[in-house]
Amino acid sequence: MVENRPWANFFAHTVLIIGVALVVFPVYIALVASTQAPGELMRGTLPLLPGSHGLENYALMWQSGVSKANSTSAAQMLWNSFIMAMAITVGKLSISLLSAFAIVYFRFRFRMFFFWLIFVTLMLPVEVRIIPTFQVVADLNMLNSFAGLSIPLIASATATFLFRQFFMTIPEEMLEAARVDGAGPFKFFKDILMPLSVTNIAALFVIMFIYGWNQYLWPLLITTDPNYTTIVMGIQRMTSEENPQWHLVMAAVVMAALPPVLVILFMQRLFVKGLTETEK
Amino acid sequence: MASITLEGLKKTYAGNVDAVKGIDLHIEDGEFVVLVGPSGCGKSTLLRMVAGLETITEGTLKIGERVVNKLEPAERDIAMVFQNYALYPHMTVYNNLAYGLKNRGFKKDEIEKRVRVAAKMLEIEEFLERKPRKLSGGQRQRVAMGRALVREPAAFLFDEPLSNLDAKLRVQMRVEIKQLQRRLKTTSLYVTHDQLEAMTLGDRLVVLNAGQIEQVGTPMEIYARPATMFVAGFIGSPAMNMLPVAYLKAQGANGLLDNLPEGTDIVGIRPDDMHLAPPAAPHLVVDSTLALYEAAGAESHLYVTLADSDQPTVIRVSGQPPVAEGETLRFFVPRDALHPFNSATGKRMGVLENTALETSLGDTANT
Amino acid sequence: MQTKRMTFPGKWLPFALLAPQVIVTLIFFIWPAGQALYQSLLREDAFGLRSTFVGLENFARLFRDGSYLNSMSVTLVFAVGTTLVSMSAALLLASTVNRMIRSRSTYTTLLVWPYAIAPAIAGVLWWFIFNPSIGIVPYMLEMVGYQWNHRNSGSDAMLLVILAAAWKQISYNFLFFLAGLQSIPQSLIEAASIDGAGPIKRFWTIIFPLLTPTTFFLMVVNVVYAMFDTFGIIHTTTQGGPAQATNTLVYKVYADGFVGLNLGSSAAQSVILMAIVVALTVVQFRFIERRVNY
Numbered sequence: 001m002v003e004n005r006p007w008a009n010f011f012a013h014t015v016l017i018i019g020v021a022l023v024v025f026p027v028y029i030a031l032v033a034s035t036q037a038p039g040e041l042m043r044g045t046l047p048l049l050p051g052s053h054g055l056e057n058y059a060l061m062w063q064s065g066v067s068k069a070n071s072t073s074a075a076q077m078l079w080n081s082f083i084m085a086m087a088i089t090v091g092k093l094s095i096s097l098l099s100a101f102a103i104v105y106f107r108f109r110f111r112m113f114f115f116w117l118i119f120v121t122l123m124l125p126v127e128v129r130i131i132p133t134f135q136v137v138a139d140l141n142m143l144n145s146f147a148g149l150s151i152p153l154i155a156s157a158t159a160t161f162l163f164r165q166f167f168m169t170i171p172e173e174m175l176e177a178a179r180v181d182g183a184g185p186f187k188f189f190k191d192i193l194m195p196l197s198v199t200n201i202a203a204l205f206v207i208m209f210i211y212g213w214n215q216y217l218w219p220l221l222i223t224t225d226p227n228y229t230t231i232v233m234g235i236q237r238m239t240s241e242e243n244p245q246w247h248l249v250m251a252a253v254v255m256a257a258l259p260p261v262l263v264i265l266f267m268q269r270l271f272v273k274g275l276t277e278t279e280k
Numbered sequence: 281m282a283s284i285t286l287e288g289l290k291k292t293y294a295g296n297v298d299a300v301k302g303i304d305l306h307i308e309d310g311e312f313v314v315l316v317g318p319s320g321c322g323k324s325t326l327l328r329m330v331a332g333l334e335t336i337t338e339g340t341l342k343i344g345e346r347v348v349n350k351l352e353p354a355e356r357d358i359a360m361v362f363q364n365y366a367l368y369p370h371m372t373v374y375n376n377l378a379y380g381l382k383n384r385g386f387k388k389d390e391i392e393k394r395v396r397v398a399a400k401m402l403e404i405e406e407f408l409e410r411k412p413r414k415l416s417g418g419q420r421q422r423v424a425m426g427r428a429l430v431r432e433p434a435a436f437l438f439d440e441p442l443s444n445l446d447a448k449l450r451v452q453m454r455v456e457i458k459q460l461q462r463r464l465k466t467t468s469l470y471v472t473h474d475q476l477e478a479m480t481l482g483d484r485l486v487v488l489n490a491g492q493i494e495q496v497g498t499p500m501e502i503y504a505r506p507a508t509m510f511v512a513g514f515i516g517s518p519a520m521n522m523l524p525v526a527y528l529k530a531q532g533a534n535g536l537l538d539n540l541p542e543g544t545d546i547v548g549i550r551p552d553d554m555h556l557a558p559p560a561a562p563h564l565v566v567d568s569t570l571a572l573y574e575a576a577g578a579e580s581h582l583y584v585t586l587a588d589s590d591q592p593t594v595i596r597v598s599g600q601p602p603v604a605e606g607e608t609l610r611f612f613v614p615r616d617a618l619h620p621f622n623s624a625t626g627k628r629m630g631v632l633e634n635t636a637l638e639t640s641l642g643d644t645a646n647t
Numbered sequence: 648m649q650t651k652r653m654t655f656p657g658k659w660l661p662f663a664l665l666a667p668q669v670i671v672t673l674i675f676f677i678w679p680a681g682q683a684l685y686q687s688l689l690r691e692d693a694f695g696l697r698s699t700f701v702g703l704e705n706f707a708r709l710f711r712d713g714s715y716l717n718s719m720s721v722t723l724v725f726a727v728g729t730t731l732v733s734m735s736a737a738l739l740l741a742s743t744v745n746r747m748i749r750s751r752s753t754y755t756t757l758l759v760w761p762y763a764i765a766p767a768i769a770g771v772l773w774w775f776i777f778n779p780s781i782g783i784v785p786y787m788l789e790m791v792g793y794q795w796n797h798r799n800s801g802s803d804a805m806l807l808v809i810l811a812a813a814w815k816q817i818s819y820n821f822l823f824f825l826a827g828l829q830s831i832p833q834s835l836i837e838a839a840s841i842d843g844a845g846p847i848k849r850f851w852t853i854i855f856p857l858l859t860p861t862t863f864f865l866m867v868v869n870v871v872y873a874m875f876d877t878f879g880i881i882h883t884t885t886q887g888g889p890a891q892a893t894n895t896l897v898y899k900v901y902a903d904g905f906v907g908l909n910l911g912s913s914a915a916q917s918v919i920l921m922a923i924v925v926a927l928t929v930v931q932f933r934f935i936e937r938r939v940n941y
Contacts, residue, residue, distance in 0.1 A: 182383035
């Protein structure tokens with residue numbers, strides 16, 4: 001469309017640059033703070049340019065955490081977060097793929113019942129059933145374990161419905177051809193269905209990984225042992241001390257944010273696909 | 281290789297919908313049989329029952345001497361070519377062909393050998409490492425055929441395999457399928473709604489309507505002696521004209537229609553049997569007005585309005601029509617070219633002596 | 648609900664395939680939800696030794712309880728504030744980015760990544776910038792004569808949590824608005840400009856009405872987000888204070904149940920929250936059906 005309004009373009013770029021600046025601002029401040037010397041932040045105002053203590057702050061955080069007894073190193077906490085996020089992601093994806101496979105490719109009694117049972121989980125986020133769920137996990141002796149951190153979160157109506165929807169779009173003949181070619185349910189699942197679902201699996205993987213990595217309330221409830229502290233939780237513990245060492249806290253913040261942000265930046269297309277399709 | 285025998289095959293869907301209402305058919309070993317009929321006549325369902333993709337409600341299905349009613353598709357020793365090809369999009373052409381063999385536990389070198397042979401036969405060797413989406417429609421069709429071929433099955437089942445191709449490719453592939461089947465002599469069952477495809481491909485045709493067989497026979501038998509008004513209308517293009525006997529008599533039949541077979545009240549006339557010049561043989565004379573004419577190259581189709589009637593009627597002549605649209609036209613029909621039917625039953629009423637096209641055909645027309 | 652035309656035979660296999668999902672659902676979703684329902688009808692004595700059936704008494708108490716009613720209105724303000732701030736910022740950014748051709752993907756990349764930040768981390772970040780003694784924003788506000796202190800001022804605290812929650816949600820809203828904008832046919836906008844409508848008029852008379860389905864959908868999603876996914880933000884910043892000013896319903900369930908150990912009341916609160924999620928889910932699904940037909 002011919003629309004020659006130089007001022008409009010200028011204005012648009014201005015709006016966007018301000019917008020981006022506001023969005024980036026908190027993280028920039030975190031970066032700046034994480035590079036300051038220990039005492040620098042206590043002097044009243046924060047400098048606006050990075051300091052020179054970045055390396056030592058990150059190294060300290062990585063190796064030993066805030067310098068106190070019973071603190072967990074960031075390396076350990078990042079590892080814990082990674083294990084939890086991967087367990088949740090892989091768990092959600094596998095049980096959802098299996099459920100969707102059953103619902104679409106089999107006819108059996110109570111099919112609708114199971115479908116609705118899975119649907120109901122959409123309406124029961126952890127936040128609304130905190131205490132009884134905690135009690136169940138405690139009764140099962142799953143407190144302070146990776147199983148306890150991940151298994152109660154792996155039921156997924158969203159992923160099941162997404163896979164179900166995707167399976168429904170696969171032509172009928174794909175199954176028929178495979179049956180004529182001698183493939184049973186397992187072969188069909190492994191040789192045909194999984195390869196065809198790769199993009200969907202990857203897109204959901206991105207979303208689920210971020211979901212898992214960012215868990216907060218759940219680990220807070222069921223882990224007390226520092227060996228299971230995840231990075232997101234660990235940061236909260238550091239800030240709730242008497243005099244938080246903000247330069248180290250911010251180094252931890254940057255390290256905690258980096259993995260999921262990198263996932264989004266490098267897999268932006270899959271991320272957008274995953275996000276928009278899970279909400280359909 | 282094997283014969284296929286269908287005995288009283290029935291398919292009833294939930295809610296008592298009869299899709300296939302009892303089919304008896306014997307397909308000889310090595311024979312090419314085409315199931316033809318309008319959409320919804322049950323031809324695809326019947327084929328899928330043979331393939332094992334639909335359950336059989338009633339009746340017996342034998343491939344060779346084996347009753348296969350309850351067997352999985354993979355256990356029936358058949359191969360199928362699908363209308364949309366159903367190629368596995370994530371596998372190369374090679375793996376598409378090899379998949380069925382792998383699942384049956386063939387040795388690697390045997391798979392390799394069979395795939396190469398089939399690829400050569402179908403001229404798709406150069407595409408073996410490609411994915412299906414990089415192929416044209418015609419090439420995909422060949423891959424679909426290849427997948428059936430490598431298995432060396434007892435029978436090929438084709439479900440409208442050419443209907444996704446453009447007209448030119450369709451003719452080319454039709455010829456290739458026919459040649460391939462002649463060479464391999466594998467029993468084949470082929471479903472189509474295209475009567476021309478059916479006529480040109482099949483050793484025998486099975487004309488289906490509303491879940492039942494209307495007629496089984498060689499293409500020429502069916503063309504020359506359609507057993508029912510449905511078959512008469514379905515096979516041949518333009519379709520056969522149907523004129524009431526009473527009307528023709530009123531137009532002055534001169535006793536030519538007096539000794540038609542018992543029960544005949546309507547006669548069918550193929551558009552090619554309506555001549556613009558009087559033939560030597562005994563014939564009827566009918567007056568009409570030319571309503572519309574279609575030039576189709578070497579021949580023309582004349583849509584005429586009969587005098588004192590609103591029966592739509594088509595005449596096929598070679599070259600141009602002798603009169604302009606809106607002018608009157610007289611045509612002549614040899615008595616031998618009439619197909620006698622009873623309009624109430626829809627059935628053919630016996631034989632007229634000396635029917636033009638038919639000379640020494642057996643009496644297999646009615647079922 | 649359909650299956651494929653042809654399905655695999657097998658009596659036990661489908662149940663085996665469903666088993667992991669169903670077992671997890673039953674043990675960690677259905678059973679606790681049932682427990683919450685059951686406990687919401689009981690009251691424990693002071694030592695937690697005996698519980699008695701009290702019917703709907705727990706619910707009745709909640710609705711007489713000033714702090715619970717306060718929590719409801721706090722949640723309302725928080726949800727509406729977060730939704731408004733986040734959606735209007737995202738709409739402004741999305742419609743501006745949508746005009747761009749070459750720089751569109753760069754701007755998009757720069758705007759989507761906050762989605763990846765955990766709510767708890769977002770809370771820590773904003774808590775830090777607004778920290779009354781060392782934060783940069785209070786320092787700047789002081790220069791214009793405003794004494795920021797979210798430790799004392801309830802409205803400052805509310806503003807802080809709204810900003811943190813809205814900030815994190817901008818990426819999400821931005822992506823959906825951008826997708827919505829891109830699905831508006833260019834020909835409609837061209838027709839409007841031939842009819843003499845300038846860019847701003849076009850936005851309010853053509854584009855905004857056509858975005859209604861997206862807007863409505865996002866409103867529901869944002870309210871759900873603000874109500875249920877922001878526990879981390881509250882917990883790492885205000886912890887519900889000062890003086891209950893940011894004590895949202897979800898935070899209160901946690902605080903009353905875990906810290907206050909008042910099981911009956913906490914269970915009753917859970918049940919009310921479940922009812923709210925059910926209602927929101929129904930709205931969302933009903934509405935999605937309409938969205939398809941728009």
